[in-house]
Amino acid sequence: MELIIFEFLNATYAIELSKTKVILVYKNTMITPVAIEKPWILGFTNLRGEVTPIVDLRIKFSKIKPEYYEDTVIIVVKTEENKLIGVVIDKIKETKEVDIDDLSITPDMSLGMDPKYIQGLKKDGKDMISILDIDSILNIEELTGD
Amino acid sequence: MSESLKDFFAEEAVEIFESVESKLIAVEERGDFTDEDISSLFRDMHTLKGSSNAVGFKYFSMFVHYLETFMEDIRSSKQVINNKVIEFIIDASDKMQIIFHDEYKDNLDIPQFEVDLEKLQKDIDKLKKIDSSEDVNISEVSNNLIELESIEDSVQDKNIFVGEFVDLMNNINDSLELGNKLDEFDDEFLKELFRFVHTLKGTSLFMELDNFSNYLHSIETLLDMAREKELAYTKEINNYLITAMAESQEIADSEINNDLDNDTYKNKIKELEDNIKKIIVDAKLNKGYELFHDKSDIDDNKDFVLFDDNVIPDKKIELTTKVVKKVKKETTEEAKKEHTIPTEKPSIKRMAASSSIRVGLDKIDFLMNRVGDLVITKSMLFEYSKVLSKQINNRGLVERLEIIDREIRELQEAVMSVRMIPMDSVYQKFPKVIRDLCKKLNKKVNFIYEGENVEIDKLMMEGLMDPLTHIIRNSMDHGFETPEQRIKKRKDPSGTLKISTIQESGHIIISIIDDGAGIDVNKVCQKAIESGAITEVDSLIMDDNEKAMLIFAAGLSTADEVSDISGRGVGMDVVQNNIHSLGGYIKIQTRRNKGTTFKIVLPLTLAILDGLNVEIGSQVFIMPLNMILESIQPTKDMIKRIGDEEKEILMLRDEFIPIIRLHEFFSLEPRYEKMEDAMLIVTQIDMNKVALLVDNFLEKEQIVVKSLDKNYKKINGISAATIRGNGSIGLILDIMNIVDIRMEQSWN
Numbered sequence: 001m002e003l004i005i006f007e008f009l010n011a012t013y014a015i016e017l018s019k020t021k022v023i024l025v026y027k028n029t030m031i032t033p034v035a036i037e038k039p040w041i042l043g044f045t046n047l048r049g050e051v052t053p054i055v056d057l058r059i060k061f062s063k064i065k066p067e068y069y070e071d072t073v074i075i076v077v078k079t080e081e082n083k084l085i086g087v088v089i090d091k092i093k094e095t096k097e098v099d100i101d102d103l104s105i106t107p108d109m110s111l112g113m114d115p116k117y118i119q120g121l122k123k124d125g126k127d128m129i130s131i132l133d134i135d136s137i138l139n140i141e142e143l144t145g146d
Numbered sequence: 147m148s149e150s151l152k153d154f155f156a157e158e159a160v161e162i163f164e165s166v167e168s169k170l171i172a173v174e175e176r177g178d179f180t181d182e183d184i185s186s187l188f189r190d191m192h193t194l195k196g197s198s199n200a201v202g203f204k205y206f207s208m209f210v211h212y213l214e215t216f217m218e219d220i221r222s223s224k225q226v227i228n229n230k231v232i233e234f235i236i237d238a239s240d241k242m243q244i245i246f247h248d249e250y251k252d253n254l255d256i257p258q259f260e261v262d263l264e265k266l267q268k269d270i271d272k273l274k275k276i277d278s279s280e281d282v283n284i285s286e287v288s289n290n291l292i293e294l295e296s297i298e299d300s301v302q303d304k305n306i307f308v309g310e311f312v313d314l315m316n317n318i319n320d321s322l323e324l325g326n327k328l329d330e331f332d333d334e335f336l337k338e339l340f341r342f343v344h345t346l347k348g349t350s351l352f353m354e355l356d357n358f359s360n361y362l363h364s365i366e367t368l369l370d371m372a373r374e375k376e377l378a379y380t381k382e383i384n385n386y387l388i389t390a391m392a393e394s395q396e397i398a399d400s401e402i403n404n405d406l407d408n409d410t411y412k413n414k415i416k417e418l419e420d421n422i423k424k425i426i427v428d429a430k431l432n433k434g435y436e437l438f439h440d441k442s443d444i445d446d447n448k449d450f451v452l453f454d455d456n457v458i459p460d461k462k463i464e465l466t467t468k469v470v471k472k473v474k475k476e477t478t479e480e481a482k483k484e485h486t487i488p489t490e491k492p493s494i495k496r497m498a499a500s501s502s503i504r505v506g507l508d509k510i511d512f513l514m515n516r517v518g519d520l521v522i523t524k525s526m527l528f529e530y531s532k533v534l535s536k537q538i539n540n541r542g543l544v545e546r547l548e549i550i551d552r553e554i555r556e557l558q559e560a561v562m563s564v565r566m567i568p569m570d571s572v573y574q575k576f577p578k579v580i581r582d583l584c585k586k587l588n589k590k591v592n593f594i595y596e597g598e599n600v601e602i603d604k605l606m607m608e609g610l611m612d613p614l615t616h617i618i619r620n621s622m623d624h625g626f627e628t629p630e631q632r633i634k635k636r637k638d639p640s641g642t643l644k645i646s647t648i649q650e651s652g653h654i655i656i657s658i659i660d661d662g663a664g665i666d667v668n669k670v671c672q673k674a675i676e677s678g679a680i681t682e683v684d685s686l687i688m689d690d691n692e693k694a695m696l697i698f699a700a701g702l703s704t705a706d707e708v709s710d711i712s713g714r715g716v717g718m719d720v721v722q723n724n725i726h727s728l729g730g731y732i733k734i735q736t737r738r739n740k741g742t743t744f745k746i747v748l749p750l751t752l753a754i755l756d757g758l759n760v761e762i763g764s765q766v767f768i769m770p771l772n773m774i775l776e777s778i779q780p781t782k783d784m785i786k787r788i789g790d791e792e793k794e795i796l797m798l799r800d801e802f803i804p805i806i807r808l809h810e811f812f813s814l815e816p817r818y819e820k821m822e823d824a825m826l827i828v829t830q831i832d833m834n835k836v837a838l839l840v841d842n843f844l845e846k847e848q849i850v851v852k853s854l855d856k857n858y859k860k861i862n863g864i865s866a867a868t869i870r871g872n873g874s875i876g877l878i879l880d881i882m883n884i885v886d887i888r889m890e891q892s893w894n
Contacts, residue, residue, distance in 0.1 A: 030874040033765070034861060035813040044858075044867060044875040049519070051867040051875055053858040083857040140859050 001100045004075065005129060007091040009062050009112075012124070014131045017095055019077050022047065026072040026088060029054070038144060047076060047084060054086040055143065061113050080135040087138070098122060103131065155201045156250055162190050163243050170236045179220075179227045187235075188217040198246075205259050206246045209266065213238055216270050225274060234269055241266070311353060311398075313574070314346040318391055324582060325384040331372075336379055340369040350398070357411055358398040361418060365390055368422050383425055390418055507604065510564055517558050518850040524554055525847065525871035555848070565605065569647045570598035572607055576618060580643065583622040590629050590640035591622065597647035602654055606748060609728045610656075613721040617658050617744050618643065620718065625662030625742055635739055637661070653730075653882065654748045661741040665734070667693035674699055694734040694742070698722040727855060731883070747882060749865060755851060757868075757878065759844035760827070763814030768849060768868060768878045775828045775835070777843065782822050793892075796826060796837045803828060806888050807839045808879075811863055817841040831885050838881070849876065862887055 003014040024045070031054050033043040040059040044051050054074055058066040066088070074086040103120030111118070119133040136142065169187060173179055191214040198207040213235075219225035241262060248254040321339050325331060343366045350359040365387065372379040393414060400406040524547075531547055534540050573595045580593045602610075621643060626632075629639035644659045671693045674680045679699040680688075697718045725732050730748035750772075757768035778784075778798070786795045786802070794805040805826065809816040818824045818841060826837045849868040854861060865880035 030872070032867075032875040032877060034864070034877065035765075036811070036863065037861060044854075044877075046869050046873055046875050049522075049852075049869065051852045051854060051857060051869075085857060144859060 002095060002097050003129070003131065004095050005093045005124075006075070006089045007093060008089045009058055009064075012093065012127050012129050013089075014096075014098075014122075014129050015075065015077065015134050016131075019079075019134055020075050021078050021084060022076040023092070024074040024076065024086065026068055026074055027070065029074060029086075041144070042088070045086065047086070050084055052076065052084045052086055054088065055138070056088040057137065058088065058090075077134055077138060079138045081138075081140060083138070083140065085138050085143075087134075096124075098131075151201050152203075152250070155197050155203075158197060159194060159246060162194055163239070163246075166190050166239055170232070170239065174232055174236065177229070179232065184217065184221050188214065188221050191217050194242075203246070203249050205254055205256070206242070206249050209242055209245050209259075209263060212263070212266050212270065213242065219274075231273055234273060238266060238269075308353070311346065311349050314342055314349060315391075315395065315398075317578070318342045318346065319388075320578060322384060322388045322391065326381070326388070331379045331384075333373075336369065336373045340366070340373045343369055353402075355398055355401045357406060357415075358394060358401050361394050361397055361415055364415070364419055364422050365394070368425065371426070377426060386421060386425065390421075393418070505564075510561070511605070513561050514565070517554070517561050520554055521558065521848055521850050522869050522871075524551060526873070529871035565603050566601040567604050567607060568598060569600045569602060572602075572610065572614065573598055573645065575611070575615070576645070579615065579618060580622065583619065587622060587626075588628055589622065589626050591626055592640055592642045594642060594644040595646065596644070600647045600649050600654065602647075602748075606654075606728055609724055610746075610748075613724045613732075613746070614645075614656070614658070616718065616721045621658065621660040621662060621742065625660045625664075627663050631663075637739075649750065654750060656746040656748070658744040658746075659741065660743075664738045664740055664742050665694045665697065665736040666738070667736065670694065670696050690737075691733070691735055694736045697734075698732070726860060749851070755849060755878075757847050757849045757876075759847055759876075760808075760825075760840040760879075761817070761842040761844060762808045762812060762840050763816055765812070765814060766844060766876065767808075767812075768847070768876050769827065769838075769840075769881070770865075770878065771846065773829045773881050775830055777825060777827045779824075780822055780826050782820075785821055794821065796828075798828065798837075801835060803835045803837045805837045805839055806884060808884070809839070809841075811884055811888070829881050831882055834885075836881075836885050838884075847871075849878070851878065 002017040004017045004020055005012060005014045007013075024047075029045050031043040031045050034041060038060075040056050042054045042056050044053055046052070056066055058064075068088075069090075071091055072088065073092055074088050075092075076084055076086045078084055100120075103122055106115055106118045106121055108115050117133055117137050119131045122129045122131060166187060169183055169190075173183055191210055195207050195210040195214050198210065216225065216235075220227060220231070225231070245254065245259065245262070318339065321335070321342060325335065325339075328335065343362060347359050347362045347366055350356075350362065368377075368383070368387075371377050372383070397406065397411060397414065528547060528551075531540060531543055534543070576595075577593055580591055583589075584591050626641040626643075627635065627637075632639050632641065638661075642659075642661050645656065646659075647654060647656045649655075667690045671680075671685045671688070674693075674696040675682055675685060677699070679696065685693070698721065699719060722732055725746055725748070728748055730746060733745045733747070734742065735745070736742040756771040758771050758774065759766050760769050780796060784797050785805075786797050787793065788795065796803040796805050805821075807816070808814075816824070816839075821839065824839055824841050825843060826839055828835055828837050830836070847870075851866045852868055854864065854867050861877075863880055863884045864877045865883070866878045868876045868878060870876045
């Protein structure tokens with residue numbers, strides 16, 4: 001399984017590469033905000049004629065106010081609900097082929113987010129990569145609920 | 147009878163008079179009467195008689211009746227045609243018009259009318275007695291020719307038949323499907339089926355689908371025998387007929403497209419006849435067997451070609467033997483020639499086909515999307531021209547852009563209109579559904595509909611069919627009581643189901659109203675608590691209509707027993723999902739023992755609308771232009787308050803209109819502190835006016851509607867999104883939704 005590995009909330013995460021469609025540079029993206037939606041729903045952007053929501057999960061998973069830099073990017077994911085959703089992340093690191101049978105079991109304590117959002121963990125040198133279950137995170141009910 | 151209906155008929159009548167006149171004049175000039183002329187004149191008379199009778203033109207209708215009968219005689223060759231006959235018809239139709247105008251103005255001289263009518267009868271009788279020998283020539287000429295002139299008239303008629311044809315085909319298929327579920331076939335079922343097939347056969351003859359009609363003939367004969375109880379109609383026969391009808395559809399399709407392969411067709415009809423023969427033999431009925439034996443002899447005969455394209459109908463053959471022999475010979479040869487070089491002779495069918503074409507919806511959608519892109523590109527161009535105008539004088543450019551704007555608009559409307567169809571075609575499906583369910587459930591329900599001329603997007607209609615059918619089935623099953631129950635409740639034993647469609651303030655509103663038992667909201671609530679959809683605490687704060695909305699929760703059914711009509715708890719959640727995916731929403735109002743109203747609110751189109759950009763705080767939203775009644779900058783004394791300082795009412799002329807601050811709704815900071823500096827937009831929803839507070843108006847813009855559901859979900863107060871000239875996303879205000887939400891908030 002090929003993964004796209006990125007930095008996010010001061011840790012290393014990954015999404016299945018096959019689920020990502022486009023990568024946008026945050027500062028070049030025009031986002032129309034919708035204030036009445038959940039704070040992590042930044043708004044909508046025009047992705048080749050498609051009205052695409054942009055979410056900043058850093059707001060959902062952390063209390064620290066997120067910062068946007070030159071290299072802040074948006075990974076646009078096609079979810080299993082067949083929706084295109086853009087996810088803001090801090091920095092893309094690399095893509096990497098990973099053996100899916102080789103994943104470590106996720107402990108169900110001491111996690112900063114609901115274990116159902118984590119597909120598995122992987123040791124990478126000194127680092128730990130958390131592979132996100134992006135479909136479950138971006139499930140519309142899940143994403144827009146409390 | 148209402149005057150408007152009379153006027154409506156008068157318009158129709160004048161059109162028919164004109165068409166009759168032009169036909170008769172053409173006939174007189176040519177000196178011959180073709181089959182086409184006769185059929186078309188007969189139909190005109192028939193329509194005139196029927197409609198006039200229905201709207202109360204008593205005398206006129208009587209007069210036309212005689213003419214119609216006379217035309218029928220000509221049509222069935224009981225009356226020969228000569229110059230005198232043509233002259234007579236022309237005179238009579240003049241008289242007919244005079245009578246019509248007099249009766250329309252209510253000054254018909256009745257004694258004079260009786261004289262006219264008597265004269266008409268006498269003239270007809272006289273013509274009937276004239277010997278036919280001198281007229282053979284005219285008849286002969288007319289038999290040989292399919293006149294080009296008559297083609298144009300008939301093209302129009304043929305298009306009318308296509309609709310009828312499709313309807314009948316659907317009716318038959320529906321009946322057969324229904325038959326599959328029946329345990330026994332009653333007389334009514336067989337009679338109805340026979341009638342459908344019989345009518346379809348007739349219609350197909352008008353459309354000159356001779357092969358298809360031949361094919362149907364065998365099916366018709368079988369049904370006729372079943373109807374007359376000469377054989378027992380069984381499930382097996384029913385099943386076979388389903389296959390046979392599918393087969394016949396193919397024949398009709400290829401015949402319409404002029405690519406029917408004669409050998410394939412012969413095989414198919416042979417197969418059908420063999421099968422039907424077998425069915426009849428199995429039913430051990432010799433009478434039927436002989437009937438089909440004769441028929442297949444005809445097929446084996448080379449004269450089979452007589453039943454093929456462009457050959458005169460056999461009724462003409464009865465005219466005089468001499469003529470018939472000659473004609474038969476000629477036409478047979480001609481027909482053979484036809485098959486080798488089919489393109490040489492003008493065929494009515496081909497001309498009919500070329501006046502309308504069937505296009506896949508995907509192609510229209512593609513066209514629609516391209517036009518949408520064009521609109522967006524145009525907006526970008528406009529935007530850019532504004533940037534330019536700051537640098538150079540570009541008056542010329544702006545003028546040209548305006549031309550492009552107008553042309554794109556027209557193009558857009560044209561493409562849109564291709565997709566629009568009247569609600570009538572939605573309603574058509576329901577009388578049968580309701581009738582069938584009434585029988586099955588032993589209920590009596592009258593079906594009324596309104597707004598059949600309101601046009602809706604074809605795509606929307608498709609998405610609407612299932613929800614509407616579901617709601618109707620549900621009303622029939624759970625809503626309406628049996629006649630006995632209704633009598634006990636002192637209600638009319640037959641219930642009334644009404645569907646109405648109106649177009650109001652940028653929405654299509656479809657109401658399905660029944661006067662049945664209403665929804666048992668407590669039962670629904672109980673089930674919802676059991677299934678975990680809501681908690682008991684939730685249920686305490688819900689009103690009846692909110693509780694009724696719970697029927698849309700997935701997997702909920704109040705039916706204690708599952709029937710095949712409804713009650714599996716799937717369906718109502720699908721109803722809501724389907725309507726949401728069309729960008730609309732559904733509301734329920736229910737009152738115990740009074741009935742239930744489902745109200746479906748849909749956007750006018752799925753595609754393009756005119757919007758006004760409005761500034762709310764730091765953001766720009768789009769308000770559908772057709773929602774705006776008026777806009778004003780209020781003065782201080784126009785703003786009134788009752789109680790709470792935060793709630794305002796606009797005093798506009800003699801009206802008091804509630805104000806909604808859109809900033810508040812969208813959690814945005816208002817630009818102006820005082821309402822007098824801002825702007826109010828007055829809009830109307832369900833007869834109630836509401837004023838919306840915005841900071842500023844900007845320019846009008848034509849926008850392409852893009853659904854938010856596709857990649858996200860419905861947002862409160864926002865109906866959809868669009869792409870702006872600068873490439874960013876614009877949000878379209880959902881005024882109705884905003885008002886609904888505010889209303890709920892203020893009541894709680």
